Amino acid sequence: MERVIAPQTIKTGIWRCLKAGVNPEFPEQGTPQGGVVSPLLANVALDGIEDIHYSIRYADDMVVILKPKDDADKILKDIQEFLAARGLKVSEKKTKLVRATEGFDFLGWHFKVQTNGKFRCVPSEDNYRTFRQKVKDIVNCSNYGAKVKAKKLAPLVRGWRNYHRYCKMDGSRFSLWRTAHRAFKVFNKEKKLNRYKASELIKKAFPAVSRSENSHVNVKGNKSPYDGDTLYWSKRNSKLYDGATSKCLKRQHHSCGHCGLKFMDDERVQLHHIDGNHDNWEPKNLIAVHHSCHQHIHTGKTGKV
Numbered sequence: 052m053e054r055v056i057a058p059q060t061i062k063t064g065i066w067r068c069l070k071a072g073v074n075p076e077f078p079e080q081g082t083p084q085g086g087v088v089s090p091l092l093a094n095v096a097l098d099g100i101e102d103i104h105y106s107i108r109y110a111d112d113m114v115v116i117l118k119p120k121d122d123a124d125k126i127l128k129d130i131q132e133f134l135a136a137r138g139l140k141v142s143e144k145k146t147k148l149v150r151a152t153e154g155f156d157f158l159g160w161h162f163k164v165q166t167n168g169k170f171r172c173v174p175s176e177d178n179y180r181t182f183r184q185k186v187k188d189i190v191n192c193s194n195y196g197a198k199v200k201a202k203k204l205a206p207l208v209r210g211w212r213n214y215h216r217y218c219k220m221d222g223s224r225f226s227l228w229r230t231a232h233r234a235f236k237v238f239n240k241e242k243k244l245n246r247y248k249a250s251e252l253i254k255k256a257f258p259a260v261s262r263s264e265n266s267h268v269n270v271k272g273n274k275s276p277y278d279g280d281t282l283y284w285s286k287r288n289s290k291l292y293d294g295a296t297s298k299c300l301k302r303q304h305h306s307c308g309h310c311g312l313k314f315m316d317d318e319r320v321q322l323h324h325i326d327g328n329h330d331n332w333e334p335k336n337l338i339a340v341h342h343s344c345h346q347h348i349h350t351g352k353t354g355k356v
Contacts, residue, residue: 068086093110101273160175172219186207197244218262314339320341321342
């Protein structure tokens, strides 16, 4: 706990989580299953491991990027020594050395460098299989009608597509054409639906999500949303938007058009139509504002949000 730089109340909360155990039967073993304290403690314990060699880490999952001239054994030894000083060790079962051209899975994605040198990222086989099974369970459930199925599928599909929006998602598999076609056949069998109504439900069940391959914006170095660098974070967040929103953000120097403050991670950016006409998408009629500012604007004008 000495490594945790936080108010005493937060330290107390972390300590209680540690003493809670994995489950009531084993109150003195490990942290709660699925608890947020596990990745938090992983970040505390592993802070600085990135300095050993260029790598990408998410909580306790880590990928070390090697070049042909790098000594993999020495780097692994340095990592083992770093972990040993903190009472941790490398999982030999999960650790392996692979060529980039062979590909590897990380956080639900499969990364690979093709023979032509082009980088490719697609959903991993396990991730796709798990998602497809969830879709099947809903589509094949006889307790639901097509409308209910479409309503349940929409957030599942939207979430999966959003998670993989920076991957290569074309083709009949990852574009979900096959899955949607299978769902259409099931929907179309209902007596109350014709093929046109079934098609409309499929569009609702499989909502489109904008995607852009390999355009994810990495966080620079050891930057943190709490380091006070509002300029960096507002610019980075601006890159996560496209179209009219992106143009407004650049024109406004990444500041809110209403309050003038920089945009941060904790609030969505929305477009406001100055003349109130939502069909008028002229650049001069649009400003990017915080979600709360947008609410305030409309509350001040109409008396309701």
